[in-house]
Amino acid sequence: MAILRALLEQLSTLAATPAVVGILVAAPLLVVSRDWRLNLLSLAAKYTFVALLMTQVMPLEMVALKGLIGWLICLIFYLTEQQSKSLTRAAGETEGLSLQTWSAARIEGWRRQGVSSQGLFGLMAALMVAVVAYAAASSLPLPETPAEISLVSYLLAGLGILLLGLSQDPLRVGIGMLMFLAGFDLFYVALEHSLVVTGFLGALSFVIALVTAYLKTVQAASIDTGRGG
Amino acid sequence: MIAGLLLFLILPLAVAGAVYAVRQWAALSSLLAISTCVALGIIIVVVPLGRTIDLWGRQIVMGGTLSLLGRELVLRDVDRVAIAFLYFTAAAAFALAWWASPRSLLLPVGLASLSLLSGALLIRPLIYAVLLLQLAIAVSLFGLQHEDRPPTRGGLQYLSFSLLALPGLLTIHWLMERYALTPENTALLHNSAILLVLSFALLLGSVPFHLWIPSLTGDSNLLASGFVLTVNHGVVWFLMLSFLETYPEFGAHADFASLASTAGLSMVVVGGFFAAAQRRPERLVGYGALIDSGVALVALGMYSDRGLVLALLGLIVRPFGLVLMGAGLQDLRPPGGPGDALESLRGRAWRSPWGALAFLVGGLSLAGMPTTAGFAARWALYRALAPSHLGSALLVMAASVGLMIGIWRAFSALLSRPLGPDGEDEETKGPAPARRTLLTGLVAAAVLSSICIGLWPQIITPISLQLASMVTFLP
Structure with missing residues (x-):
């Protein structure tokens, strides 16, 4: 615990601008990208930067707890994607799982086709949400919170709602819900320092991750049943 | 000595695991x-407080105050x-699930939800109640997923809309604490009122946040x-x-x-209109629920003891409308098929008369028709x-007519003769005759x-009179 605390204290020096910039990059990527590996990396990065920002308003131990919950959620999503990929492969869909194959396919895809229209639309929508979040943080700053936390809270909540509106895939909807919840959590920890509230919000995030992972597996299984047999 | 309140938090959860x-x-x-559920329902009714x-x-010992994780659990008469009501309704839903959907996850998930929902009714301050309710909503998605269907989009919408209500309800507590300290700052009260209205509009599915209700019944397990x-x-x-x-x-x-009345009437009008035009009986159940919620808000909008x-x-x-209608439709739905259009239900009443x-x-109860449970509340409201x-x-009556048109259309399809010989041999394996008799009895x-x-x-009616006498927010 002492090592963790020392590590967090070291990292909390990144709590201001670097963390905000990290979230400004990672969160919109979750809206734009359809690649689950990239999305999981962005999600893990987002939880790390949100935890860093939280060090400004809550004790380090509780921040560590929230960070751990976030990374556990990423692990759940990773295992779910692996499971659903193996199910869809069994149903006849082929996709290389090695990192080398994946990165080569990504680069080749971008070189040949550029960014997809879906990705461009997501990027434009994410930019618009970012502008609205900036305007909201300037004109309606959240009470009891520093300016950068206000901005990030609005941004995460806005992008979460955007993802909810744009997605039908259970995992992406789940990421949208979790992003919205993370945005609110970032603001609410400044108002309510209760450990029980932290526990409940963590449990809620965890259950949302589990339920969307379950629905993703059901989706993959239904493809498996439909095509494979 | 054990605090009786713990029974309602721990026992359903433990039984959920066993189930x-x-x-x-x-x-x-x-x-x-x-x-x-029946045992806990009887205990809470029969054993006096203290x-x-x-x-x-x-x-x-039943009642009193219990401290759990530093938070108070209080059992009042209204709770x-x-x-x-929760436990007896759940018992009825579980009994009908045994008949209509025996393999669904409704039973364990429903019990786990009951534990969380009981906690939501008992715990104070209200922010913890809101969090427990959200947890129960998230957990209920496991039960909503139908065994043989793609992921429930309606369920995801339900969770999404409910989650959007969370920030408002949690922030109200903080705003009202500030307002208590500075009563001259009426902006705090104004903002809290807006948040309260928006949050409950999302949770109750008030127009324009109603889309999740027909989606929920449209692609989820109907009993769930x-x-x-x-x-x-x-x-x-x-x-x-x-x-x-x-x-x-x-x-x-x-x-x-005026706000409660307007919200209620908008739900009634939208629900009645779409119910009349509906060709998918499952979504019809959703529009029926929308009308019923709207009617309750119209009654609340009367702002009187009678309205309450x-x-x-x-x-x-x-439950006599929604659970019964859902169970019937669940039983009527052809196994493995899409089952969400009128055509797929054609002639099903001849195969499953009890489902029909x-x-x-x-449906008649949900529309408030005479000789059904829903009539008592609806007739009194008209008067x-x-x-x-x-x-x-007149608008509430028109909505009931709209719902009746939808029910009549669905029932006509159920009663008509099947179009072809398809499915003649389906469903040959059913419950054993003795069990079938028991389930039909249910x-x-x-x-x-x-x-x-x-x-x-x-x-x-004495139950609602007693309940209303315990609620004291009206002047």
């Missing part, structure tokens, strides 16, 4: 779930009635949808009343009555509204109960 473990034996898991009872050599729209929605209603009691400023707000009694009466009789009867009686708000009464009992309450509403 999940034995779920391949439908009879055992159903009987376990039903008996637990009385100590002996159970298996242990003394259990006793609310918890009894009925459970959610009665049990979960019931807790949302009790939570709303708790907010109004805790912060009387909201109830005393000049716009409260009628709103609560509507809430109490709602449950669908019909449930209360007509002298002062004739337009509102459905018959549910249908008969609805008719009895329709004919003798005095059986159930």
Whole structure:
């Protein structure tokens, strides 16, 4: 615990601008990208930067707890994607799982086709949400919170709602819900320092991750049943 | 000595685990779930507050205040009635699930939800109640997922809309604490009122946030949808009343009555219009639920003791409409097929007459037709509204007519002869004759109960009168 605390204290020096910039990059990527590996990396990065920002308003131990919950959620999503990929492969869909194959396919895809229209639309929508979040943080700053936390809270909540509106895939909807919840959590920890509230919000995030992972597996299984047999 | 309140938090959760473990034996898991709910329902009704009872050599004291994780759990009289309503409704839903959907996860998930929802009714301050409610909503998605269908989009929408309500409800507590310290700052009260209205509009599915309700019934397990729209929605209603009691400023707000009436009427009009045009019976159940919620809000908008009694009466009789209709349709749906269009239900009444009867009686009750449970609340509302708000009464009646058109269309399809020989041999394997008789008896009992309450509403009206007398936010 002492090592963790020392590590967090070291990292909390990144709590201001670097963390905000990290979230400004990672969160919109979750809206734009359809690649689950990239999305999981962005999600893990987002939880790390949100935890860093939280060090400004809550004790380090509780921040560590929230960070751990976030990374556990990423692990759940990773295992779910692996499971659903193996199910869809069994149903006849082929996709290389090695990192080398994946990165080569990504680069080749971008070189040949550029960014997809879906990705461009997501990027434009994410930019618009970012502008609205900036305007909201300037004109309606959240009470009891520093300016950068206000901005990030609005941004995460806005992008979460955007993802909810744009997605039908259970995992992406789940990421949208979790992003919205993370945005609110970032603001609410400044108002309510209760450990029980932290526990409940963590449990809620965890259950949302589990339920969307379950629905993703059901989706993959239904493809498996439909095509494979 | 054991605090009786813990029974309602721990026992359903423990039994949920056991029910999940034995779920391949439908009879055992159903009987376990039903008996637990009935036992807890009877305990909460029969054992007076403060009385100590002996159970298996242990003394259990009911009521009082219990501290859990530093938070207070308080059992008030109003919570006793609310918890009894939850458990008896759940018992009925589980009994019908045994008949219509024995392999679904409704039983274990429903029990786990009951534990969380009981906690939501008992815990104070209200922010913890809101968090427990959200947890229950998230957990209920496991039960909403249909065994043989793609992921439930309606369920995801339900969770999404509910989650959007969370920030407002949690922030209200902080804003009102600030307002108590600085009463001259009326902006705090104003902002809290806006958040309260928006949050409960999202949770109750008020127009324009109603889209999740027909989606939920459209692609989820129908009995689980009925459970959610009665049990979960019931807790949302009790939570709303708790907010109004805790912060009387909201109830005393000049716009409260008109806001509740307008929200209710918009739900009634939209629900009635789309129900009349609906060609998918599953979504029809959703629009029926929308109308019923709207009617309850119209009653609340009367801003009187009578209106409150009628709103609560509507809430109490709602399971006779929604759960019965959902169970009937679940039974009628062809196994493995899409089952969401009228064509797929053509002639199904000849294969499953009890399913058709449950669908019909449930639908009639939801539309407030005579000789069904829903009639008692609806007729009293027409009489209360007509002298002062004739337009509102006519709109509620029109919505009932709209719902009846939808039900009639669905029932005509159910009664018509099948188009071809397809499916002649399907469903040859069913429950054994002895079990079939028992299960049919359960459905018959549910249908008969609805008719009895329709004919003798005095059986159930004292409960809503008693409940309304315990709610004190009205002037």
